Amino acid sequence: MLPILRALRDDGPVSRAELGDRLGLTRPRLTSEVERLVKAGFLAEAGMAASRGGRRSTLVAIHPRLRFAAVDLGASSIDIEVVNGRLEPLAAYREPADIRQGPKAILHRVSELLAKARAEGVYERLDAVGIGVPGPVSFRDGVPVSPPIMPGWDRYPVRELLAREHGCPVVVDNDVNIMAVGERHGGVARSVDDFLFVKIGTGIGCGIHLTGGVYRGVDGCAGDIGHIQVDASGPTCSCGNTGCLEAVFSGAALARDALAAARSGASPALAERLAKATGLTAKDVADGAAEGDVVCIQLIREGGRRLGGVLAALVSFANPSMIVIGGGLAQLGHVLLAEIRSVVYRRSLPLATGNLPVVLSELSGRAGVTGAAVLASDTAFEQIP
């Protein structure tokens, strides 16, 4: 029964009596459910609870043996955590990896890292795996679908392959969706039902969390906001259109603009950095801005203005209760945030922005693995016979 396991996962051990009260279950119903979950190996007795007057009640807890693997594949990184039933990390691995190496090489490396955790005694067997990939996913089929930056991954049977390898349920989702789930579980959007998680990294994407959970759209590509046109006469995008949000503001776009500003001499801070390196990244722009370099500050503000315009439109459309900004470029920090806020508040109707916080992700780099762990455990819980 999903609510019992979720409560124990998220809030820790609790007495039978309190669990029954909290979930509104009758005593016989609770007893039979607890028995079933103990038998399935998901729940364990955990001693006696402190007395509430009357008979003392036994504590129940999520089973200490449970293990979930959480995998967050980025365009250029692999993040893995193995967590227990409370979703506490027992092992964590992070390394650079180019998603364009293709599914065989990348998933092989995932298996190696998980084997390492196993060899180190972190787990004996996994109860579920959750994995996020940087592209559109058919959530139902557990496969990436036409992912633009993932050559070789189209319709690759990620779920089937991992499920066979680990003998457990597997859930595959888009990287931005798992970040939204993570932020809702343990970050700034905790207990917020309707919010947008905007990831600004190499590209730009949006996780849409509505009351019932992540909204994925009909084909699983909801939230693909990186290709919304913001400038009809803007640069050509990797998708073939012109002036997409992602083509004017993203990690890739910022690196391109920084390089131009360094070479033209417009930005001394960037020119100095380029002299010491082979290229520039968003980090250089952030550092230059922190030093007061005008071009760097302008680049961030201009990007924030573009993104803000798109978010203002989405606020008018979706009327969310929070916007969370995450991903690598969230490091651009408060200059970026100030510009986004200014545009959103100016361009949306007062009714929709009256109580609308626009905030940075709290989990930052861990949002993805956290969300993957949540989805993995939910999937395992749902499949208990």
Add this chain to the structure above:
Amino acid sequence: MLPILRALRDDGPVSRAELGDRLGLTRPRLTSEVERLVKAGFLAEAGMAASRGGRRSTLVAIHPRLRFAAVDLGASSIDIEVVNGRLEPLAAYREPADIRQGPKAILHRVSELLAKARAEGVYERLDAVGIGVPGPVSFRDGVPVSPPIMPGWDRYPVRELLAREHGCPVVVDNDVNIMAVGERHGGVARSVDDFLFVKIGTGIGCGIHLTGGVYRGVDGCAGDIGHIQVDASGPTCSCGNTGCLEAVFSGAALARDALAAARSGASPALAERLAKATGLTAKDVADGAAEGDVVCIQLIREGGRRLGGVLAALVSFANPSMIVIGGGLAQLGHVLLAEIRSVVYRRSLPLATGNLPVVLSELSGRAGVTGAAVLASDTAFEQIP
């Protein structure tokens, strides 16, 4: 029990045996539910069903005495239908009315029209009232909230007042939301779960239908797409911003542009029409386009291009399975539709538009009252003790 009543409302009388099969109810459960609904006055026996072999089963039907009032308030019109439990109209009234007269005058006129229906024997008492208004609504509180074109209506207790007057449950919603519900019930979106209903009238709004029903957002103003900026150097909008979609394309914007084109002599068709009237409307532009007037065709295409750009962004964001175009300006017909389609298909990712129909409303003028009747009956069904 909602599913039983909805099935009888939407599909008509059915044998007990078939009803049980269809909803997956055991015989004792079905018997007790049917008994309860008969007692509540919502369900009636309707003779014997044709034999399916074995014992003949009795037919059950929605109670023939049920009456719902459906009210669709537009910026400049009142539409009312009184319907039976199958939502078949028994009386219909439509008349011009300026919403700016304020809630007392408008709701008084609604009462007069309903009293007329009663006097004509259409109903003895109402089981629920559904009403749509042209502005944002707090669905939970049953009141309009800061509606821009409805002076005097802010937080006016529409639900409370109508409930007291008619002694039945009342549901208040935004006009575009009820149109979406109507189109889903009896129009082109029948059986489609995730779609956008775009109303182009005096203003522009969007009803968002997701799996669970209408999505209203946190403050009830989701779908307010008329104030998304499409042209930073565009005309000033009634909301005080510049270049809102509604300021460049809507009934009001089209009338303004048509007048300019008539006066400048750029459009002979419009000049001719203006000579015979005191002003121009979207209808004149539609007629001019049908006659081949180039300026009229351009006005429609330019509007379709602007709206198409916004819809392309929303398709990227929400990944719906259908877009329905309704409202008064849907009369601009296939020139408008062709332009919208062209922009949406060109500007959105192939995955999201692979199976995306962009179609005209089938119910057109009746979408609003149809949806109001659906919401009214749902509300009555939900409140059965």
